[in-house]
Amino acid sequence: MIVLLLALAQADPLEDVLRQLREERAAWYQRQRARQERLDGLRQTTRRLEGETAELKTREAEADKQLTDVGAELATLRKEEEVGTARAAELGPSLDRAFAEGKAYVAAGLDYRRKDRLARLEVDPGVHSPGERLGRYWSFLQEELRVARSGEAYSAAIPLDGGRVKPARIFRVGHLLQGYVTEDGLESGFETAGAWKPAGTPARDQAARDAIEILDRRRAPALLKLPVKR
Secondary structure, rough: HHHHHHHHHHHHHHHHHHHHHHHHHHHHHHHHHHHHHHHHHHHHHHHHHHHHHHHHHHHHHHHHHHHHHHHHHHHHHHHHHHHHHHHHHHHHHHHHHHHHHHHHHHHOOOOOOHHHHOOOOOOOOOOOHHHHHHHHHHHHHHHHHHHOOOEEEEEEEOHHHOEEEEEEEEEEOOOOOEEEEOOOOOOOEEEEEEEEEEEOOOHHHHHHHHHHHHHHOOOOHHHHHHHOOO
């Protein structure tokens, strides 16, 4: 009986120790799980940051390449600008001569929309760049080519001898010739040396009238003998 009591007395401290050990083991496992969860979270964050870092490095490389390309393009543009400036300096005098010759050509030619044609050559070298002036001159040449290749009949008031001005139907053949028949049908003639002169002969009078009728499509085309001066 005494031995049994002694055994029970010794068992109580052992159970306390075992219980404490179990609690510490459970706490240790819990700490391990928490530590593992934190580690897993850190690993995920690390993988995400590594992916973002790789993407940023790729973007950085692309940006560096773009900067290199832009630098090369800027260098090319600067070189082209220098060449353009040099050519503009060379082009200026040539354009001045071309515009002066164009104005003289229109002024000495047929009295056909002269104001509009000269307006294409009205530029200010101090305002318009050589490129703009060249564009204006090209537009002028295109219009003059259209005029040279076309014929038409149109209405306008023309100055006649004696200071008279009469409405007339006018026909034009390129840059070569203009003739007229007054709206009242009483007079006809041709533009000669910057002035409108009477036909002078029945044949020329009939030729002017026939030309207007053909261009107005009131009669079929025909071969006409006109006083063209080249």
